[in-house]
Amino acid sequence: MVAVRCDLEDFAAEAFEPFARAEQRRWGEVYLRGLLLDGGRKSVEPMAARLGEDGNRQALAHFVTTSPWGAAHVRARLAWRMQPVIKPTALIIDDTGFLKDGGASACVSRQYTGTAGKVTNCQAGVSLHLASNNASAAVNWRLFLPESWDPAASKADPKKVARRASCAVPAELGHVEKWQLALDMIDETRSWGVDVSQVIADGGYGDTAAFRLGLEARGLDYVVGISTTTTAHSEEARPCTAGYSGRGRRPVAAYPEPARRVKDLVIAAGKVSARPVQWREGSRPGSGRSGHKRMYSRFVALRIRPAGREIRKATAGTELSVRWLLAEWPAAEDEPVQFWLANLPDNTSLPVLVRTAKLRWRIENDYREMKQALGLAHFEGRTWPGWHHHVTLVSVAHAFCTLRRLTRSPKETASA
Known part of the structure; x- marks a missing residue:
């Protein structure tokens, strides 16, 4: 257990190096440990209860919900760390649902999600994964903003638009289709120097000619x-070409x-x-x-x-x-x-x-592992930054598990 803890500390120090303050780096590592510990829900309160002396619920909640750190910087470092290990042959694009009972969380709406197989009340997150035959890792995310949350859209819902401020949704953000979010993530990931020349996606993206173009x-x-x-x-x-008489448009x-x-x-x-x-x-x-x-x-x-x-x-x-x-x-x-x-x-x-x-099976495997073992859908905060912080931290935890699996000896793998 000591060796695993030290490995995690080293990995967390590398992933959270962009954080401006030592306090942020500390709570980043603690949150990561909370996600990796065995237990039920991986929201702040139950994680704090399992973390012992580091289980400061208020500090953890502040770190994931309101602390001013940029998720994109952590994702970039995560991509740099995982690229040489995974040796990706493709970028895989997909989206997953985060089921919600109420309507107070950022970008919640009644919409279709494959997670439930129907139209239901949920958030939708679009993700980009580095993938090869042996491994994969989620390195980029976008929270889909439905038209009902966009004040400029014809389908805007006044009640949801009014919640944008309390959910800390950036004022300049409007509704963007998922396929465009995917292209934006591809551009951002390539701007990090992660240049993978092949993309895989399901029919939710492939059916859109604009995405293929x-x-x-x-x-x-x-x-x-x-x-x-x-x-x-x-x-x-x-x-x-039909015959042309010489008059009018050819x-x-x-x-x-x-x-x-x-x-x-x-x-x-x-x-x-x-x-x-x-x-x-x-x-x-x-x-x-x-x-x-x-x-x-x-x-x-x-x-x-x-x-x-x-x-x-x-x-x-x-x-x-x-x-x-x-x-x-x-x-x-x-x-x-x-x-x-x-x-x-x-x-x-x-x-x-x-x-x-x-x-594409790799992205389904990633979602299953992140949801079942690492609490991807357990975040109970309601803000736009909090959602992006949580999914990024879950991606870091998932990457750590992937590295541990890839670096195990055959004897360790057999015993596991």
């Missing part, structure tokens, strides 16, 4: 989930056939085109070489030309770009069940496409 404008590769209704042309389709080149749903394109290719791919071995017992169950399914990969109003507007009537369409079509299913769009090179193999798309 934003990634391409930044020179980034992507594999993103899409819904079945996303439309596209086949790779062989070519635009043509007609824009258009595709003679309407775009089709990606689901229909895959079904037209046929189940016979699906190929088996194993992308990793899971954690459950099975017949894999490590004694775990193989993660295995069948997939179809097609070259297509994504369509849609925003795409056509961006291409200004020129030929639509060719992209990869990946679809999972299990042997037991009559239709494909999941779809991704990718701008990876045209010589990318099917196993690489699948393994890249499936790397």
